[in-house]
Amino acid sequence: MEAKVGKFFDSVTNFFSGSDQLPWCDADIIAGCEKEAAEANGSDESKNECLTRFSWALVHSRRTEDIERGIAMLEASIASTTDPLKMREKLYLLAVGHFRRGDYSRSRELVEQCLMVEPEWRQAQSLKKAIEDRITKDGVIGIGIAVSAAGLIAGGIAAALSRKK
Numbered sequence: 001m002e003a004k005v006g007k008f009f010d011s012v013t014n015f016f017s018g019s020d021q022l023p024w025c026d027a028d029i030i031a032g033c034e035k036e037a038a039e040a041n042g043s044d045e046s047k048n049e050c051l052t053r054f055s056w057a058l059v060h061s062r063r064t065e066d067i068e069r070g071i072a073m074l075e076a077s078i079a080s081t082t083d084p085l086k087m088r089e090k091l092y093l094l095a096v097g098h099f100r101r102g103d104y105s106r107s108r109e110l111v112e113q114c115l116m117v118e119p120e121w122r123q124a125q126s127l128k129k130a131i132e133d134r135i136t137k138d139g140v141i142g143i144g145i146a147v148s149a150a151g152l153i154a155g156g157i158a159a160a161l162s163r164k165k
Contacts, residue, residue, distance in 0.1 A: 021126060022096060025060035033057040051077065052089065059097035071097040088117040092124055099127065104135050 033054040040050040051073065058070025074094045081087045095110035108131045114124040 021130065022099070023060055024062055025057045027061075027063075030054075030057045030061060030066060048077075048086075052086075052093075055090075055093055059093050059100060061100075064101070067097050067100050071101070084117055088114050088121070088124075091117075092121075092127070095124075095127055095131075099131055099134075104131050107131050108135075 033050070033056075037047075037050040037054040040047040055070045055073045055077075058066045058073065061067055061070070071094060074090050074097065078087070078090050078094070081090055091110050091114045095107045095114065098104075098107035098110065108128065111124050111128045111131065114121060115128065118124070
């Protein structure tokens with residue numbers, strides 16, 4: 001019985017905390033990736049790899065400015081991407097950025113494009129599940145707020161009517 005109660009409280013905590021399984025990236029890693037990208041010499045392939053790592057770090061940041069910057073970098077580079085696997089990776093990173101920004105519908109569109117390229121890609125499947133869970137959670141919380149507001153209004157009306165009598 002105690003285990004069931006513990007599981008229940010853990011699931012409620014996870015529901016309201018909004019935790020996801022995506023990694024976070026700190027400022028030191030972002031700075032290192034930015035320096036590496038700025039100093040990248042050699043082939044275009046090498047420069048693109050550095051920029052991809054840098055955009056990965058940006059969209060996994062806790063700072064909104066970094067996430068926005070990563071999204072902008074990825075959107076700028078996507079037009080020149082011809083390799084399907086690199087396109088898939090950039091679409092995934094864009095989906096992560098939009099997810100972290102709270103734009104779940106755009107994130108879902110992008111992750112579904114990834115899954116069209118590689119239907120069995122577990123990373124994209126996990127992100128899609130996280131997106132759907134967050135959309136469901138936001139809907140449940142929204143319904144709860146609406147029901148609470150309606151209850152308060154109904155209670156106020158009932159109190160006003162009882163005073164008139």
